[in-house]
Amino acid sequence: MAFLDIRKLSKSYGSTVALNSVDLSVEAGEFVTLLGPSGSGKTTLLMAIAGFTRPDDGGIVIDGVDVTNVDPEDRDFGVVFQGYALFPHLTVADNIAFPLKVRKWAKADISAKVEEMLSLVGLDKLAGRKPRELSGGQQQRVALARALSFGPRILLLDEPLSALDRSLRDIMQRELKRLHKETGVTFIFVTHDQEEAYAMSDRIAVFHNGRIVQVGAPREIYQKPASLFVAGFLGGNNIVTARYLPAERTLQIFGDCLAVPAQFDPAQHGDGEITLWVRPEDLHFCEPGGDRYTFPVIVMDISFTGSSERLVVGTADGQELTILAPSASVTTFAIGQRLHCGFSPSSIGFLPRD
Ligand SMILES: Nc1ncnc2c1ncn2[C@@H]1O[C@H](COP(=O)(O)OP(=O)(O)O)[C@@H](O)[C@H]1O
Ligand SMILES: [Mg+2]
Structure with missing residues (x-):
């Protein structure tokens, strides 16, 4: 006891x-x-x-x-x-x-x-x-x-x-x-x-x-x-939605398709519209392709936080993401600019269906 x-x-x-x-x-x-x-x-x-x-x-x-x-x-x-x-x-x-x-x-x-x-x-x-x-x-x-x-x-x-x-x-x-x-x-x-x-x-x-x-x-x-509450309460997480297509074993996300990551379990996480989180520090600006899952975004806001820059970007499917990036890496970025952004599929988490 x-x-x-x-x-x-x-x-x-x-x-x-x-x-x-x-x-x-x-x-x-x-x-x-x-x-x-x-x-x-x-x-x-x-x-x-x-x-x-x-x-x-x-x-x-x-x-x-x-x-x-x-x-x-x-x-x-x-x-x-x-x-x-x-x-x-x-x-x-x-x-x-x-x-x-x-x-x-x-x-x-x-x-x-x-x-x-x-x-x-x-x-x-x-x-x-x-x-x-x-x-x-x-x-x-x-x-x-x-x-x-x-x-x-x-x-x-x-x-x-x-x-x-x-x-x-x-x-x-x-x-x-x-x-x-x-x-x-x-x-x-x-x-x-x-x-x-x-x-x-x-x-x-x-x-x-x-x-x-x-x-x-x-x-x-x-x-x-x-849960959604804990994910949202802790750490300014990005909470986003995607759609799971069982036949293709893919996720439709940010207007694109992603092979389902290993940590995704349809029984636990749902088989239609699903909710997932991705942390601001796990999103990076990069060239399209490579090991990461990459997708196009448009810069909507940039703010200086002291130790880094906080950017808000819009995705092709109309969702917003917050990205934390080292100041030196984004000095030339401007609002309205179109860029590519990516994350490693293992860095995202799926929330249980309600
Ligand atoms: N003495 C009290 N009389 C009436 N309502 C109370 C009293 N103490 C707490 N509450 C209510 O109980 C809930 C939980 O309060 P509390 O434990 O103080 O929350 P926290 O410490 O997490 O802010 C709140 O809705 C609060 O208004
Ligand atoms: Mg209290």
């Missing part, structure tokens, strides 16, 4: 179904991210695990013990919220000491632990400051130290980095990964940002409308999205 076992958990608010029979197993020491759009049920699940929200149905088992009806203080989990929720009138050291005082630790143990936590998050020199005298990143570190000080079995983090700017977020992502490694605590992390989820997690659970629609390692989720 897994360390944390969530079984058929459901929760509604009036007519809103926030959680719809959610199952999730988490191993001890794992870093699992709940990823999904706003309103998909991530916070509700996190709060149910913490014990702040009572589910209508289903159960939560930790280490073999059913805690579904156990009060939050008796679950002993650390929680970090988006807004940090530090005590404004307490110093950094006293904020970190707070959960230990509540648990009636001895004074000497508290001082020793606070010192250890301050050094773990690199705030040794700021122990006497109040939260308002700290930057956002420093406040976040205090919140993490406070949530970890009493040695929780699980740390629950609800979009803890979403208020930070990009560069600070990158730093805090690495910081969180280091804390996870050094403490060995099980982390359950909520975000709506797929890149953040990819960068940090052992596994990702993708949420949609109160359900977990796919669970897997970051690479697995990226490479094998299980």
Whole structure:
């Protein structure tokens, strides 16, 4: 049995179904991210695990013990919220000491632990400051130290980095990964940002409308999205349609014909109009022919993104594709220009028929 076992958990608010029979197993020491759009049920699940929200149905088992009806203080989990929720009138050291005082630790143990936590998050020199005298990143570190000080079995983090700017977020992502490694605590992390989820997690659970629609390692989720929703939510994928012609074993796509790739299975993917995805970074401008499947396109838009150019092209069958290309390779391109574009047949994925 897994360390944390969530079984058929459901929760509604009036007519809103926030959680719809959610199952999730988490191993001890794992870093699992709940990823999904706003309103998909991530916070509700996190709060149910913490014990702040009572589910209508289903159960939560930790280490073999059913805690579904156990009060939050008796679950002993650390929680970090988006807004940090530090005590404004307490110093950094006293904020970190707070959960230990509540648990009636001895004074000497508290001082020793606070010192250890301050050094773990690199705030040794700021122990006497109040939260308002700290930057956002420093406040976040205090919140993490406070949530970890009493040695929780699980740390629950609800979009803890979403208020930070990009560069600070990158730093805090690495910081969180280091804390996870050094403490060995099980982390359950909520975000709506797929890149953040990819960068940090052992596994990702993708949420949609109160359900977990796919669970897997970051690479697995990226490479094998299980549904149209996951394929569209992750990574600005191009979702396009084609027609499968069984007699010829070909796909009619972009106004042309392609021999069906090995990964296509008519039983699973459909035998008329089919849906597939192709990633912007897997599309390349090239000469017609060769190993790739190539087809004519017309450039509709070009925008500079910093590290590359994002082009939107139109195909002969009226579909639009986004292509990411190194800036240097497309300097002479112009809107309205006709070019050839291609992909390796093995780089595309087919979605299951509904
Ligand atoms: N306390 C509440 N009262 C009423 N509706 C709620 C409450 N909490 C969450 N919801 C609703 O439940 C759904 C899931 O919310 P939430 O779990 O906060 O989503 P997420 O964290 O993924 O953005 C949303 O439709 C939200 O409006
Ligand atoms: Mg939320």
